[in-house]
Amino acid sequence: SELIRAKLPMAAEAAGQIGDAQVRNLGTIGGSLAHADPSADWPAVLVALDASVVVAGPRGERTLKVEELILGPLSTALEPGELLTQVRVPLPPARTAGAYEKLPNPASRFAIVGVAAEVSLDSRNAVQWARVALTGLAPKVTRAAKVEQALQGKAADASTVKTASARAAEGLELRPDLTGSAAYKAQLAAVYTERAVLRAVSRARER
Structure with a gap:
């Protein structure tokens, strides 16, 4: 709707x-x-x-x-x-928005990796808080706590987001399967987290 x-x-x-x-x-x-x-x-x-x-x-x-x-x-x-x-679902406050990035399995369309990122910015465009959730990688949906911590209070620029997103798979019990090894999925987690967070930041700046 x-x-x-x-x-x-x-x-x-x-x-x-x-x-x-x-x-x-x-x-x-x-x-x-x-x-x-x-x-x-x-x-x-x-x-x-x-x-x-x-x-x-x-x-x-x-x-x-x-x-x-x-x-x-x-x-x-x-x-x-x-x-x-x-x-x-609570309505997001001002200067808060999210984005979802997904690599789908070509047969089932389930996520090989899916990243949902919700980001809230302050008046200086620094990250007040972020919630980043991953699917397809672990036995259940999991928060990317290290990414959230690395973003909080920092300028929401591309360099900060890239550095934080590199930590997406830290602490996760990755599930190697026919779609890829644990190392491959860790790399996917970083790439798709970066994409989701950057788009969430862009949307938050407009709200």
Whole structure:
């Protein structure tokens, strides 16, 4: 929708990269989160957006951050009898925006690597905070904590972003598979993180 494109451009662009037309028309955001595939797009985007979910079950409702919901590959904090009923995304403040960059598997369109970056700038164009979430690389969606720390308080220029992005895979339990080795995926993480953060910064400057 135009509202989502205006308020949450990262979510809108990620939606257009998911699977094929049938998947996009039949699948749901909540279904993707509850399935918890480690290469899915929505978990990374919603972690970067600091989203929460509402879960309803026999004992009532509870609210979880998306980071708390997903425990591992195809594993969530949902208890027997619980349903995910809502996804709540806070609207970003001024001078804050995100971007999603993805290298898709050519067959499934799942992410070989996907990076969702949300960046907030201050009046001097320095990074107030950043949330960077990676999918496709580890057993579950993971924050790139070293990148976030390296960006905070720094000028949001290309050199700073490149240096910070080189740390994207630090601390990750990378999953070597038919799409590439751990070393290859670490390099992909750096490249796609740099692209996502730079586009997020560019958007944030305009908001």
